[in-house]
Amino acid sequence: DTAVSQTPKYLVTQMGNDKSIKCEQNLGHDTMYWYKQDSKKFLKIMFSYNNKELIINETVPNRFSPKSPDKAHLNLHINSLELGDSAVYFCASSQGDINTEAFFGQGTRLTVV
Amino acid sequence: AQSVAQPEDQVNVAEGNPLTVKCTYSVSGNPYLFWYVQYPNRGLQFLLKYITGDNLVKGSYGFEAEFNKSQTSFHLKKPSALVSDSALYFCAVRRGNTGFQKLVFGTGTRLLVSP
Numbered sequence: 617d618t619a620v621s622q623t624p625k626y627l628v629t630q631m632g633n634d635k636s637i638k639c640e641q642n643l644g645h646d647t648m649y650w651y652k653q654d655s656k657k658f659l660k661i662m663f664s665y666n667n668k669e670l671i672i673n674e675t676v677p678n679r680f681s682p683k684s685p686d687k688a689h690l691n692l693h694i695n696s697l698e699l700g701d702s703a704v705y706f707c708a709s710s711q712g713d714i715n716t717e718a719f720f721g722q723g724t725r726l727t728v729v
Numbered sequence: 730a731q732s733v734a735q736p737e738d739q740v741n742v743a744e745g746n747p748l749t750v751k752c753t754y755s756v757s758g759n760p761y762l763f764w765y766v767q768y769p770n771r772g773l774q775f776l777l778k779y780i781t782g783d784n785l786v787k788g789s790y791g792f793e794a795e796f797n798k799s800q801t802s803f804h805l806k807k808p809s810a811l812v813s814d815s816a817l818y819f820c821a822v823r824r825g826n827t828g829f830q831k832l833v834f835g836t837g838t839r840l841l842v843s844p
Contacts, residue, residue, distance in 0.1 A: 620772070649832075657817060659773075659834040672831050706772055717763060718832065720772035 619643050620721040622707050628727045629697055637692045637724045639707030647671075648690040649718065650682060651706040659706070665690055697728045731756035731822050733835035741841050742810045750805040750838045752794075752820030759825040762803040763832070764794055767817040776818075779803060780825070790814070810842045 620641045629635050641648065649672075650662040663682045664672035670682070679695040690707060704725050708718040732755045742748045754760055761780050765773040777788025784796040794805045803820060820835040 657767075657837045659819065659837075661831045661833075664831065674831070708773075717775040717778055718773075719775070720765075722770075722772045 618721075620707055620709055620719050622705075622721040622724050624724060625722065626725050626727075628729065631697055631699060631728055633697050634693070634695045635697060635726070636694070637705055637707075637726075639690045639692070639721060641688055641707075641709040641719070643709055643711075643719060645709040645711045645719075646687055647710050647712060648684065648687075649708040649710075650690065650692050651708060651720075653704040653706060653723070655703070663690075663692075694726075697726075699728050702726055702728045731760075731824055731830075731833045733820050733822050733833055735818075735820055735835035735838045737838050738836075739839040739841060741843065743843050744812050745809050748807050748810040748814070748840065748842070750818050750820075750840060752803045752805065752835060753801050754803060754820070754822040755801065756822050756824050760801075760803075761823045761825045762794075762796060763821040764788065764792070764803075764805050765819045765821065765834075767819065767837075769816075773819065776805070810840075812842050812844055815840055815842045 623638045647666045649664045653659050662676050665684045668684045681693045684690045704723045706723045707721040710716045710718040734753045763778045764776040767773050779786045779796045787793045817837045821832050823830045823832045
């Protein structure tokens, strides 16, 4: 019974395409996140939503647009994909955002060719 | 802005020996500190956290970490390493007591435990 699930696990696509990554959590958490892990394993937050409201929006190109239809889902849509977007994208969730740990999905490996 | 430094890219230790993975942080105000582990092709798994209270924090799989305010460190330790502990370890920090704050990760330390 997966707590935080992402689909797809692997995504290979051509430059210029538009793609989406979906994330769902069944933990009843009210806060969800998207992180990007680059080829050097460096993790950086992209977005955070609390109760469907965007609360953290790092310096991310406008081509990236998160959408949270409800508290249990946070999707990431990427327009006009570029080679530099190739990375592993992790979704995570937590209850509140202060002192509770985050639970991570297994990641989506995006390869742009 | 908060930041985390993990000075070692890789730590090598023999099975049965104690291990330490180093982490230092920089944050204004009270820090909330976390350790996560990442196995190959997997997401991050939470190990332990320091919020307040006892400086020695115990976590999953026999790991513990010691919060040292004067040295701004939060080193991860285990008395006896297992081969199965081999993985990528991340230290993370966020500012406490100030509402929603982002969790900032270090660059990770690869732990290799040899049989």
